[in-house]
Amino acid sequence: MNIIPAENYNDLSQKAAKFIIEFVQSKPDAVLGLATGGTPEGTYKYMVEDFNHNKTSYQNVRTVNLDEYVGLPVENPNSYHAYMYNHLFKHIDVPEGGCHIPNGMAEDLDAECKRYDQLISSLGGVDLQLLGIGHNGHIGFNEPGTSFEKRTHTVELTRTTRRANARYFDSLDEVPTHALTMGIKAIMESRQILLIASGKDKAEAMRRLIKEENISEDFPASSLQAHSHVTIIADREALSLAYNYERRA
């Protein structure tokens, strides 16, 4: 895994945006796998800033998002549809029809998962997958214990994850109990992966990801150790237990 250390959240956001922008510049028809959550907000902000100043075009880019809550309509500001539209899609020139997110309102969730898998393969797979990491090592919404063989599937969210995401809702009770997520199998098939992490509360997860060589379904992010093209961009706090800034070890 290639580690790019950042000083703080702003620095990490700039570095991650630069990474994605350069990727798109070198492959203007890239399929980007995108993520939601607090961490990518700054990355998207700098991508938008670059679009406004440098006009990096996303006209031929297609995007597939990792996950979506079950039961939140797209108009709900906490849906990942709304998140992506508000933080990125409405600000750049990516065509609306080229942006894909699982439909958490589908009547038949199993059929929706199959449709999403077929869509990803019809696009030729993901060229660059952006990931955050949960405190429990989840990637996408693949919680500990999820089989690494799964493709898109419905998950029941753990209490830790619901609590971590409750900050966006009025109360914990309002956080959906289920979500649709791309599986580890599909994430691992991405040609490149960029994982971003910020803050002290991610330090232990980053230690397990970087320092432990034990690939286990108990810690979903450990699957990435078997991927040959992973870049991690994280800040000093997130890397505090995993990386020696002084030695750049």
Ligand code: PGA
């Ligand atoms: P966060 O979430 O960016 O909001 O910390 C990351 C994740 O849970 O994958």
